[in-house]
Amino acid sequence: MANESDATANADSAEDLRWMTEAIALASQGRGQVEPNPPVGCVLVRDSVCIGKGYHQRFGGPHAEVEALSDCADATGATAYVSLEPCCHHGKTPPCADALIRAQVARVVVSVVDPFDQVDGGGIERLRSAGIEVTTGVAKEAGEDLLGAYLKRVRTGMPWVIAKWAMSLDGRIATQTGESKWITGPAARTAVHELRASVDAIAVGMGTVIADNPLLTVRLPQIAKAQIAKAQIAKAQTPGSTNAETAINTRQLVRLVYSQSRLPDLQTQLVQTASETPTWVIAGPEIANADLAKLADHDVDTWQCESSDPIEMIRQSLLWLGSHDNPRGLAMTHLMVEGGSQLLGSFAAARQIDEVHAFIAGKCIGGRNAPGPLGDPGIEALTDATSLRISRMDSFDNDVRLIYRR
Numbered sequence: 001m002a003n004e005s006d007a008t009a010n011a012d013s014a015e016d017l018r019w020m021t022e023a024i025a026l027a028s029q030g031r032g033q034v035e036p037n038p039p040v041g042c043v044l045v046r047d048s049v050c051i052g053k054g055y056h057q058r059f060g061g062p063h064a065e066v067e068a069l070s071d072c073a074d075a076t077g078a079t080a081y082v083s084l085e086p087c088c089h090h091g092k093t094p095p096c097a098d099a100l101i102r103a104q105v106a107r108v109v110v111s112v113v114d115p116f117d118q119v120d121g122g123g124i125e126r127l128r129s130a131g132i133e134v135t136t137g138v139a140k141e142a143g144e145d146l147l148g149a150y151l152k153r154v155r156t157g158m159p160w161v162i163a164k165w166a167m168s169l170d171g172r173i174a175t176q177t178g179e180s181k182w183i184t185g186p187a188a189r190t191a192v193h194e195l196r197a198s199v200d201a202i203a204v205g206m207g208t209v210i211a212d213n214p215l216l217t218v219r220l221p222q223i224a225k226a227q228i229a230k231a232q233i234a235k236a237q238t239p240g241s242t243n244a245e246t247a248i249n250t251r252q253l254v255r256l257v258y259s260q261s262r263l264p265d266l267q268t269q270l271v272q273t274a275s276e277t278p279t280w281v282i283a284g285p286e287i288a289n290a291d292l293a294k295l296a297d298h299d300v301d302t303w304q305c306e307s308s309d310p311i312e313m314i315r316q317s318l319l320w321l322g323s324h325d326n327p328r329g330l331a332m333t334h335l336m337v338e339g340g341s342q343l344l345g346s347f348a349a350a351r352q353i354d355e356v357h358a359f360i361a362g363k364c365i366g367g368r369n370a371p372g373p374l375g376d377p378g379i380e381a382l383t384d385a386t387s388l389r390i391s392r393m394d395s396f397d398n399d400v401r402l403i404y405r406r
Contacts, residue, residue: 053068084147168360209264282317310377
């Protein structure tokens with residue numbers, strides 16, 4: 001009899017894992033569209049058959065549980081597999097826990113308990129109070145991996161930082177004369193634009209602005225059209241609409257410039273196109289207000305740190321970006337740092353690199369003075385190195401991308 005019980009428990013665990021894996025895969029489809037909300041998936045199962053599924057598709061839209069229930073004629077007695085604890089508070093939508101209770105599901109299986117202070121076990125408690133069986137922690141590692149950016153922002157108030165660079169096989173991001181276009185091929189560069197389209201903001205330092213005069217936009221036809229449409233909607237918003245209401249339609253990529261002591265020239269592409277694509281400057285405290293005002297006249301938003309120390313500037317700026325006090329009025333969840341090496345080095349020294357996308361070309365550059373991806377201040381002992389784990393590897397013609405995560 002004990003063996004039969006063990007076999008049943010193992011079968012139940014395998015079934016839970018199977019359907020939760022599908023819920024997490026569904027949730028991943030919302031990444032880059034729902035932030036600052038978390039990407040969530042939901043699968044409804046009865047008698048080992050999927051009877052409905054859905055995921056949170058866009059910021060301000062229906063949550064995963066509601067999408068799944070809409071996909072199902074009758075969820076009575078079903079098990080709901082949800083990648084994140086159902087919410088129990090009124091936000092832009094009613095509580096999802098209540099929707100599951102009204103649908104009369106018999107059981108809810110949760111991968112990750114939501115640490116958000118308005119939830120944090122409250123959804124589970126509400127379900128159990130309604131007589132619904134709740135199981136938590138199924139496929140928890142995979143669930144937390146998908147939700148890493150959301151979890152960091154909720155727990156620390158800072159966005160998830162993705163460091164991106166392209167380098168040669170021997171670890172150079174440019175020649176010793178500074179030439180860097182192009183180390184990788186067209187296919188790899190397309191992947192970079194897809195990554196840009198999935199984040200809230202791209203950050204560069206003044207060295208990159210001076211050397212490359214970058215545009216830092218998403219240059220993929222379909223996505224570019226969507227960005228233009230968002231900008232047009234933003235301009236058409238009525239004066240009485242709130243920041244949150246506007247953001248539903250205007251979650252546009254933001255371009256950030258870290259300016260410790262010098263500002264972008266008014267003729268740079270970033271400043272000249274600031275009215276079309278949001279451009280913010282994070283400035284050191286020594287920069288004059290009059291100079292910042294000149295940028296403001298060109299539609300560039302500016303914010304000054306209290307400290308000129310590069311590491312402290314990183315910390316202060318991340319807290320600002322992760323708050324509702326930034327010009328967009330919404331907390332940022334994903335920040336992509338594209339360079340240069342000094343800015344990337346400062347993020348590494350501040351221990352604020354959560355994910356690395358290293359594009360490696362089948363080229364050798366050499367040169368004692370050719371730069372690597374991470375500049376000063378660097379570390380003195382290997383024990384101080386940032387430790388990351390391999391997450392994924394992609395190939396693009398003769399280039400590869402290695403993705404590492406904290």
